[in-house]
Amino acid sequence: MGINKRTNRSQLLTSWKNQEDAAPGLFSLQLQPSSEYYIYWNMSEHFWTSGTWDPQGRLFSLVPEMRLNYIYNFSFVDNENESYFTYSVYNNSILSRFIMDFSGQVKQLSWLETTKQWNLFWSMPRQQCEVYRLCGPFGVCSETTDNFCQCLQGFTQKSPSEWNLSDWSGGCRRVTNLSCGPNKPANLRNDRFFELTYMKLPENPQSLGVEGTVGCQAVCLNNCSCTAYAYEDGTCSIWTGDLYNVQKYGQGNSNGKTLYLRLAASDVPESGNKSGTSAGIIAGSATAAAAAVLLAIVLFGAWRWRRAAGRSSTSQEGSLLAFGYRDLQTATRNFSEKLGGGGFGSVFKGTLADSSIVAVKQLEGMSQGEKQFRTEVSTIGTIQHVNLVRLRGFCSEGTRKLLVYEYMPNRSLDFHLFSPSNAPLDWGTRYQIALGTARGLTYLHEKCRDCIIHCDIKPENILLDAEFCPKVADFGLAKLMGREFSRVLTTMRGTRGYLAPEWISGVAITTKADVYSYGMMLFEFISGRRNSQQSEDGRVHFFPTLAAKKLAEGKDDLIELIDPRLERAADMDELVRLCRVACWCVQDEEKDRPSMGQVVQILEGVVDVTTPPIPRSLQVFSYDENQEHIVFFTESSSSGLSSNSRSNTSTNSMTQ
Structure with missing residues (x-):
């Protein structure tokens, strides 16, 4: 896979259109004269590079996975006639594939005879959402969903059959057209904006010298081509036409921004309309007030019930409970049964009101403030894996910081x-x-x-x-x-x-x-x-x-x-x-x-x-x-x- 220097022609590795259609797809891998590979989208934009070849390390500088492996022998040839990368397999009995996948990732795979499946050795880019325009126009990518691509609020798939084959490049179309321009019927309501939080903003914004969120919104609303806006750090950015490379981050991600998506008024749910027009705000005020009262009653009742139950098992899957110190003091019988200890603090056995057994860790030497502590604990609480201990809740009252984990009956490995x-x-x-x-x-x-x-x-x-x-x-x-x-x-x-x-x-x-x-x-x-x-x-x-x-x-x-x-x-x-x-x-x-x-x-x-x-x-x-x-x-x-x-x-x- 390289360059013929005499003819100045490159040999490309091009993806399939989708998992069933072997027609040429959007993504191609090509060697550059600088001895590095690019992945191209539609042969017009490159969004990933391997870095240059390092002859001492026998790897491309931005692919450290090549450094230590036990299957492949990598090499790079560069002379007056040609440049190319090649690899061989140490064990001739191993079957290997190197593909430009329709997902936009380069993948190296080896056949695992025991499971009769191809095993992924490595892929680049490492994250699927790093692939350029993976989800097409008005699609949003998320690493936390199985299908990676979804349509933005108010949009639907252009071609469901292609999406079923994991070809999301066609993107999404509006459910309802915008109401804008001089020919708009008088009885139609103005467009509204739907707030999207923790987002990676789309590509190619236009920056404007406009003060404040309200002014930025007004500029977008008065431009019939404007489809979204954002106001971050005193800068107003608007987007016209299709939106590409939108990505949804996880809750609490510090890189996440807020994007306001322009939709027809009928496509904006009232609960999600956090940036509507003034008419929408007035019309919904009575409903919002009633909802707030009802929500307060429900939350107060839930708080009372959770407190009566010792805050033991009232959370939904994946959420964390905020325990009171007295609750944990009662659950552990005043921290009487110690399970172990270390540099972070001591661990005690406890029993909650629902009879579930937990391990309570008293953290020592904490120097963080309340807000930072809760932020970090929330991040830990979202991590779920069969080989990781699950965090059930926490306590933060002044200098008292405790974590509540699921209980492991067979103790720690050192004991055995x-x-x-x-x-x-x-x-x-x-x-x-x-x-x-x-x-x-x-x-x-x-x-x-x-x-x-x-x-x-x-x-x-x-x-x-x-x-x-x-x-x-x-x-x-x-x-x-x-x-x-x-x-x-x-x-x-x-x-x-x-x-x-x-x-x-x-x-x-x-x-x-x-x-x-x-x-x-x-x-x-x-x-x-x-x-x-x-x-x-x-x-x-x-x-x-x-x-x-x-x-x-x-x-x-x-x-x-x-x-x-x-x-x-x-x-x-x-x-x-x-x-x-x-x-x-x-x-x-x-x-x-x-x-x-x-x-x-x-x-x-x-x-x-x-x-x-x-x-x-x-x-x-x-x-x-x-x-x-x-x-x-x-x-x-x-x-x-x-x-x-x-x-x-x-x-x-x-x-x-």
Whole structure:
């Protein structure tokens, strides 16, 4: 796929029209003379670029997913005759597809024989709504809906048959024509405006020097071609003709703007007419007053009933309850049954008025104000995934800040991994917990509207439900804690062994910090003990070094690494896969670690994984198999000193 420099012609990759029609579609992929690819809409507008080819990294600069993979070998050829990108598959038994999809995204897929389906390796642009004019005129795109595209209020699909095939490019048409111009019948009401909140505004606005929202509205109303207006930060913007690239953000998104859409008066519901003409306001005043009284009565009754029920289970799915502190004090019997604790605060078991059991976390060290706290908690509450603990509600009364979570009867993972009095988790359960945890983190990193970095992945924060399904807890709290979190994290007992090297250097933290912590935790899945242990004679035993060393040497006795309580009962393919993933995750450089999405693919068996190099941070330790202890090497000496004489030094280096 490239350019013939002699004929100056490019080879295009063009999409189908839709999922059933192989006629040429709107989207094409084309290599540019600058050694980067563009995706074009209708061969006139490009809306995505791969970035230029990096020969050292063997990837396009804006496609970091290419950096660490175990299926494809990428290359780029550039000489006096031609330039082109190509790839091969390491394993010839793997079937691969690279397509310009009718969705407007470039996709790379591999065939998964176990499920008889094509598995998506990566797609660009990453978000479907980033595709140019995906939903056509007067269509609105949303990442939170299954079909992505909907019609704006007052509009309907131009071609329902095409929409059923996920071809939304035809867009939408008005249900009722606007009433505008000198020939408008006298008995027709003026057009009105429908308020759309949390929107990405359409393309190609016209900016006008008009003061105030009322003045901006009047300008649009007096222009028969004007279809919408917005007034943001003292600037009046209007749109004429069709509206393209409108996007609906989630509730509370800070990037969202307010758009006023022009509709015929009959297409504006009274409840949604927040910016109508003066006549509409006068006509609806009596109805609005009556509705307000009725709403107040209903809300007061709901408040009384919710309070009587202890605010326990009166919310709809996905909503959060605001608990009173006394309610939670009663539910937890004055916080008498402690389930656990950490840097964020202590957790207590509670029973609500409807007999449902919850876990109540008392947050400590909070520095946020009321409004900011409620905003952040609301964001956390909207996140739903089978491998994430569900937040049911919160309490915010002055300095008292508490979160109410669903209760996990099988407690946290550390209770089952490290307690000698408990029956050990079998290998199959451990592997599924590792996979489920990776899926939960993938959702936080890649699927949420705003990327969420957990910052504190460890067994204590992996909870297990009645079926031992893992659920990641405490996500979003790093942001909630604000600046205090860095201090909490560095002083938190049992956490420092999971910290990525970049925490120490002070650089900005990315999702790869979670990947590192996850990798350290995987070693504990394998061994059934803490990674770092100090024996009575002062010797430090650091399991990741032993595992990485055995893996690099290609030894066949990896089975010796597993928890002795399992009596060697483990799937060898899964053991090798887990060891390799763990070592890749704890690489010193962020760029060398996989994403959590790639980890999921590896653990699912979709992607093969190669043997990683031993990270430098692990190479400073050498595992003495005869003495069964760690030897610490200084940079200036080739001989090792046993940890008897350097125990303090090795321990400090490890924890840092």
